[in-house]
Amino acid sequence: MTTPSAALDSAPTGIWLPIFAGLCASLVSIGLARFAYTPLIPSLIEAHWFSANDVVYLGAANLVGYLIGRPMAHRLTNKNALRLMMLVVTGAFFACAFPLSVTWYFAWRLLSGIAGGAIMVLVAATVLPHVPAARKGLASGAIFLGIGLGIAGSGTLVPPLLSLGLQATWLGLGALSLVLTGLSWFGWPQETVHVTASAAPDEPTPPAVLQLFAQYAFMAAGLVPAMVFLVDYVARGLGAGARVGALVWVMYGLGAIIGPVSYGFLADHLGARRSIRLVLLVQAIALGLLAxxxxxxxxxxLAVIIGSFPPGIVPLALARVHELVPNPHRQQLAWSRATVSFATFQALAGFSYTALFNASGGHHTVLFLISAGAILVALMLDFTPWGKDDAKGLNS
Known part of the structure; x- marks a missing residue:
């Protein structure tokens, strides 16, 4: 019987269509749905659609939805779920063109986050089983390159769209999302791996995997401030204006494009653990300097360096899961649990940073210093004695 990997070796172009579909999914659900909101924050406030406090909390709603979407992913079949979730995100863009109320906006931002969370669980499990082992790091980097493209696209597309008005901006993002959903519709592979309770019963999670969960959680806490507040920091905090803020966000987007593939390349050549240590050290320094x-x-x-981190760490963490957990069914289970820890801390951090930002009267630098500290904690966790590469509990 021909395995997916063997089939790919004999037909090397066969995997690129599913990878492209995965790229479109990550671009729509995270790259645009989450990151296009950041350069819109100053305009939403200045246009008096919502108050400054409400605008920041509406941004956190997407992070909460992301957390909810993770467990929901296991109740759906992969291909149809990915299609449905992309349609939900597209609908949310169109709905946000109409600021009917804070509740309306919160609900659609929440739904958008739920769809993004489900997609991030399913997209790797749908595509990567069809990729040869030696190419998984690069392939996962290519899939999550969509996040970087969405960040860069938000920085280059949002400013000209804003010249047409906020409503036109949301409608334009919705139209782009709809096109990408259509392009990816028939790209998903027919055979998918889906974890069920019978295929992956609960077993004790070994220390090395728990260590990864904890590291990934603190990484999530560390990336939120720049992800949410960078444009506002430059535009209003430093008084440089929206145009300079948008230019810095474009540089953040450039880093986000570079991050996934370069981090995936590092994982394939240095190993995931050594790559994670190097990346965390660089990020902690960059965040400290940003303040x-x-x-x-x-x-x-600094925006280029920091921008490489949110999308880049995904293929690195996924590669670490593959190092620790050779069994494919248990890889998906471990990856799902890792992303739950990531989503939980990201959602908590989103609201915590927002509350601290409002309580401090809009003091950005404190947030960046705290995020640098979170990244340092993630780095120090890698040197704990319970971080040995022993994942027997998930390999059987």
Missing amino acids: ISHTFMALAL
């Missing part, structure tokens, strides 16, 4: 940098050149350079 004290004020020139455009410094901010642009």
Whole structure:
């Protein structure tokens, strides 16, 4: 019987259509649905659609939905679920063109996050089983490149769309999402791996995997401030204006494009664990410098480095799961649990940072210093004695 990997070796182009579909899914559900909101924050406030406090909390609604969407993914079949979730995100874009109320907006941002959470669980489990082992890091980087493209696209598309008005901006994002959903519709592979309770019964989780869960959680807490507040920090905090804020966000997007494939390449050549250590050290330094940098050149350079992290860490963490857990069924189970820890801390961090931001009277630098501390905690966890590469409990 021909395995998916063997089939790919004999027909190397066969995997690129599913990878493209995965890229479209991550672009729509995370790259645009989450990150296009960030450059819109100053305009939403200035246009008086919502108050400054409400706008920031509406951004956190997407993070909460992301957490809810993770467990929901296991109740759906992969291919149809991915199609449905992309349609939900598209509908949310169109709905946000009409600021009927805070509740209306919160509900649609929440639904958008739920769809994004489900997609992030399902997309890797749907595509990667069809990829040869030696190419998994690069393939996962290509899939999650969609996040980076969405970030970069939000920085380049949102400013010209805003010249047409906020409503036109949301409608334009919805139209782009609809096109990408259509392009990916027939790209999903027919055979998918889906974890069920019978295929993957609960077993004790070994220390090395628990260590990864904890690291991934603190990574999530560390990436939120720049992800949510960077444009507002430059535009209003430093008084540089929306145009300079958008330029810095474009540089963040450039880093986000570079991150997934380069981090996946690192995982394939250095190993996931060594790559994670290197990336965390660089990120902690960059976030610390962000809190004290004020020139455009410094901010642009730091934005590239920091922007590589949110989409780049996904293929790295996934590669670490594959190092620790050889069994494919248990890989999906471990990956799902890792992303639940990520989503939980991301949602908690979103509301915590928002509350701290409002309580401090809009003081951005404190948030960046706290995020640097969270990244350092993730790095230190890798040197704990319970972090040995022993995952017997998930390999059987």
